[in-house]
Amino acid sequence: MSDDRRGIFERADEFATIFRRGAEFAKELVQENERLRRQLLSLEEDHTQAARDPHEWQKLRGEMLRRIDHLEAERQSVLDRLRQIEEENRHFASRYLEVEDENNNLANLYVASYQLHSTLDLSEVLKIVLEIVINLIGAETFAVYVLDEKTQQLEAVAAEGEALAAFPSFRLGRGVLGACVESGKTVCERVHASQDLSRPIVCIPLRVQERPLGAIAIYRLLAQKEGFSPLDHELFTLLAGHAATAIFAARLHSLSERKLNTIQGFIDLLTK
Amino acid sequence: MSRRRILIVEDSPTMRQLLVFALKRLKDAEIVEASDGMDGLRKVTSDHFDLALVDINMPVMDGLKLISLIRSEDSLKEMPIVVITTEGATEDRERALALGADEYLTKPIQANRVLAVAKGLLKIVS
Numbered sequence: 375m376s377d378d379r380r381g382i383f384e385r386a387d388e389f390a391t392i393f394r395r396g397a398e399f400a401k402e403l404v405q406e407n408e409r410l411r412r413q414l415l416s417l418e419e420d421h422t423q424a425a426r427d428p429h430e431w432q433k434l435r436g437e438m439l440r441r442i443d444h445l446e447a448e449r450q451s452v453l454d455r456l457r458q459i460e461e462e463n464r465h466f467a468s469r470y471l472e473v474e475d476e477n478n479n480l481a482n483l484y485v486a487s488y489q490l491h492s493t494l495d496l497s498e499v500l501k502i503v504l505e506i507v508i509n510l511i512g513a514e515t516f517a518v519y520v521l522d523e524k525t526q527q528l529e530a531v532a533a534e535g536e537a538l539a540a541f542p543s544f545r546l547g548r549g550v551l552g553a554c555v556e557s558g559k560t561v562c563e564r565v566h567a568s569q570d571l572s573r574p575i576v577c578i579p580l581r582v583q584e585r586p587l588g589a590i591a592i593y594r595l596l597a598q599k600e601g602f603s604p605l606d607h608e609l610f611t612l613l614a615g616h617a618a619t620a621i622f623a624a625r626l627h628s629l630s631e632r633k634l635n636t637i638q639g640f641i642d643l644l645t646k
Numbered sequence: 647m648s649r650r651r652i653l654i655v656e657d658s659p660t661m662r663q664l665l666v667f668a669l670k671r672l673k674d675a676e677i678v679e680a681s682d683g684m685d686g687l688r689k690v691t692s693d694h695f696d697l698a699l700v701d702i703n704m705p706v707m708d709g710l711k712l713i714s715l716i717r718s719e720d721s722l723k724e725m726p727i728v729v730i731t732t733e734g735a736t737e738d739r740e741r742a743l744a745l746g747a748d749e750y751l752t753k754p755i756q757a758n759r760v761l762a763v764a765k766g767l768l769k770i771v772s
Contacts, residue, residue: 474758475758477757478668478756478757478758481664481667481668481757482664482757484667485660485663485664485667486660488663489659489660489663492659502659502660505658505659505660505661506660508732508753509658509660509661509664509732509753509754509755510660510664510754511754512732512753512754514732596732596734596752596753596754597734597735598734598752599754
């Protein structure tokens with residue numbers, strides 16, 4: 375059989391298939407049309423019946439009204455639910471922001487305490503306290519004071535913004551700083567800066583088990599810092615406890631190192 | 647999507663740890679730390695980074711010098727740079743932006759602000 379003839383037969387098959395599908399589709403259409411026509415007739419019949427009979431008409435009307443009422447109630451319920459979901463959504467969004475803030479604050483507090491206890495070197499601890507006060511609180515001029523237990527004087531041992539020598543020393547219980555260290559209560563003024571180095575705007579007492587150790591005195595905030603936030607107050611509390619413990623531990627460590635060296639010196643002297 | 651590489655150039659370990667905490671929340675972010683300007687320059691020129699956070703006051707080489715050196719490199723002209731500093735004056739901000747910084751954030755920093763700026767520069771949709 376030549377290619378031309380084979381092509382003609384194939385096209386005839388294709389045509390027959392398409393024609394069969396077309397016929398099936400036309401049949402389905404006719405059946406659907408018949409079904410719709412019967413439905414229409416039945417509805418027309420009901421309508422005519424209802425129109426003829428006032429009782430039937432009332433019954434149909436009542437049924438329709440009940441259906442409308444039911445749909446209205448359903449719509450209202452859906453709207454109420456939608457409003458409730460929107461309200462819940464708003465609540466979750468605001469809660470999410472709160473959790474985010476809380477998370478950020480906890481991260482700051484974690485980093486501060488982690489860094490404070492990361493070393494036993496006193497100069498490193500003091501450097502970390504300075505970093506925390508600059509970077510996390512946003513202070514420009516401040517000093518870390520340590521109490522000399524023999525003289526009961528508070529002396530500045532680390533500072534930022536002014537030379538260390540510029541910061542006056544305080545007697546325990548005297549002046550804003552001395553009173554703050556003695557009472558153990560943080561002082562926080564609602565001002566941006568103090569020109570007087572004897573009157574800090576913030577005093578954070580450093581205490582270990584009720585034993586006064588020193589204080590952090592802040593005199594001026596960075597220009598862009600607008601007052602104190604709740605996180606700042608949390609940081610004051612953290613510094614009051616953790617900076618004090620870190621400084622205390624570092625001083626003990628340095629003392630024990632010194633004693634160890636002295637003892638080692640004696641042992642070496644006796645044994646050599 | 648490939649990991650986004652972020653370089654933090656900051657001399658304060660406290661600040662570095664805080665920035666790492668904030669940026670860790672970015673999906674697929676790899677964070678590299680440098681402790682001064684010179685260390686930062688070495689790292690940024692030897693490897694690819696999608697974003698750099700730079701402090702201004704640092705030992706060895708300050709942040710402004712670092713930014714001008716980064717921008718003088720053809721391959722680093724497009725890398726976004728965020729300055730994080732205590733210097734809040736307008737002239738400091740303008741100087742940093744004129745040298746090629748893309749954003750200027752002042753301390754004390756807020757982790758969500760850093761995250762939002764990083765997302766914006768890395769074109770990450772929340």
